[in-house]
Amino acid sequence: MIETILNYPLSRDRLIDLLSSSGEEEKALFDYSTATKLKNVGNEVYLRGLIELSNICDKDCFYCGIRKSNNNITRFTLKYEEVIESVKYAYEKGYGSIVIQSGERSSRSFSDKIDKIIRESKKITNNNIGITLSCGEQSEETYLRWFESGADRYLLRIETSSEELYKKLHPKDTLHNYTNRRNALELLRKTGYQLGTGVMIGLPFQTTEMLADDLIFMRDLNIDMCGMGPYIEHTKTPLYKFREQLPITTVRLGLALKMISLLRILMPDINIAATTALKVLDQKATEKAIAIGANVIMPNITPLFYRKEYLLYENRSEPLFSFEDELALLEKRLETISHRIGYNKQGNSKHYTKN
Numbered sequence: 001m002i003e004t005i006l007n008y009p010l011s012r013d014r015l016i017d018l019l020s021s022s023g024e025e026e027k028a029l030f031d032y033s034t035a036t037k038l039k040n041v042g043n044e045v046y047l048r049g050l051i052e053l054s055n056i057c058d059k060d061c062f063y064c065g066i067r068k069s070n071n072n073i074t075r076f077t078l079k080y081e082e083v084i085e086s087v088k089y090a091y092e093k094g095y096g097s098i099v100i101q102s103g104e105r106s107s108r109s110f111s112d113k114i115d116k117i118i119r120e121s122k123k124i125t126n127n128n129i130g131i132t133l134s135c136g137e138q139s140e141e142t143y144l145r146w147f148e149s150g151a152d153r154y155l156l157r158i159e160t161s162s163e164e165l166y167k168k169l170h171p172k173d174t175l176h177n178y179t180n181r182r183n184a185l186e187l188l189r190k191t192g193y194q195l196g197t198g199v200m201i202g203l204p205f206q207t208t209e210m211l212a213d214d215l216i217f218m219r220d221l222n223i224d225m226c227g228m229g230p231y232i233e234h235t236k237t238p239l240y241k242f243r244e245q246l247p248i249t250t251v252r253l254g255l256a257l258k259m260i261s262l263l264r265i266l267m268p269d270i271n272i273a274a275t276t277a278l279k280v281l282d283q284k285a286t287e288k289a290i291a292i293g294a295n296v297i298m299p300n301i302t303p304l305f306y307r308k309e310y311l312l313y314e315n316r317s318e319p320l321f322s323f324e325d326e327l328a329l330l331e332k333r334l335e336t337i338s339h340r341i342g343y344n345k346q347g348n349s350k351h352y353t354k355n
């Protein structure tokens with residue numbers, strides 16, 4: 001069966017078939033992506049400590065719980081000192097990298113704050129911590145400024161490569177535009193970042209054909225890293241009314257895993273994250289995603305007090321224990337699939353360093 005996959009070039013039609021696969025064929029796909037992963041990026045998993053900087057957002061995406069029009073949340077921005085404390089914590093615990101994620105904001109004061117955080121984080125870690133930014137669409141000048149201050153990677157999801165679906169999720173007054181998003185990815189590459197994008201999987205109106213096109217989009221953009229995961233509904237968003245059209249949980253999880261598996265086969269040496277949203281569908285989804293293709297995990301290290309206000313979707317899994325115990329548990333879970341954490345390593349994308 002593995003040979004069957006090997007023999008077929010992964011054309012769009014074949015991707016569509018494999019996204020719909022189940023049983024023996026699905027197992028063969030996962031076996032093949034597992035082997036591809038081990039051969040190209042090994043069994044080490046890199047940690048990125050996720051810091052959710054602010055839930056204030058200028059935009060109004062139809063799916064997101066922190067969209068501008070949601071008046072049911074208390075808006076916050078972490079203090080500079082709180083971010084630096086989190087960075088120190090991450091560094092001391094052996095996280096090789098951090099991710100600074102935020103609602104999209106274009107003010108000069110926001111850009112200045114991120115700039116200061118980047119510089120200080122590099123300074124207090126002797127340049128040893130890797131920094132990924134996920135702060136939405138910014139001007140070319142801002143991308144360059146943050147890069148020159150030391151940011152290494154930028155994650156900006158295209159969300160869906162289908163312009164038609166993109167327009168449904170982001171009508172005009174949400175201030176999003178597909179062409180701008182696409183151009184932002186080009187700008188980020190030109191600036192020099194390790195370039196990351198991704199999509200949501202299992203959205204209302206999304207077809208298997210669109211998901212196959214998402215995979216082709218990421219391959220053609222020649223990305224260095226990917227963070228993609230299932231769409232999870234949130235009651236206080238316009239998309240919630242379409243929840244009955246969503247694939248059932250097991251199908252959504254299966255699709256997300258097959259997307260990871262296929263992307264690993266298409267792009268053997270990139271970094272692929274097992275994203276947090278997966279865990280909403282299945283407690284063991286992280287291990288499942290790592291086993292079949294992902295090699296990055298982003299444990300949330302945002303001070304606990306703020307977490308309840310950064311709900312992009314509902315039923316987000318929250319830590320039951322301390323951060324340390326969570327990490328110990330993660331280690332144990334990874335051992336069950338013969339993987340280990342790459343402590344004190346930035347875990348840069350091999351694809352980027354090679355090119």
Ligand code: SAM
Pocket residue numbers: 063064065101102103104134135136137155156157159199200229230231232233234277312313
């Ligand atoms: N504001 C920046 C942006 O949109 O690029 C970065 C932060 S945003 C919260 C990060 C990602 O959250 C988005 O790219 C989107 O894919 C994801 N997200 C938002 N709402 C979601 C939902 N309901 N289910 C799953 N993922 C969601």
Ligand code: SF4
Pocket residue numbers: 057058059060061064065066067068102103104136
């Ligand atoms: Fe804002 Fe990002 Fe949420 Fe869109 S997905 S509303 S840009 S935080």
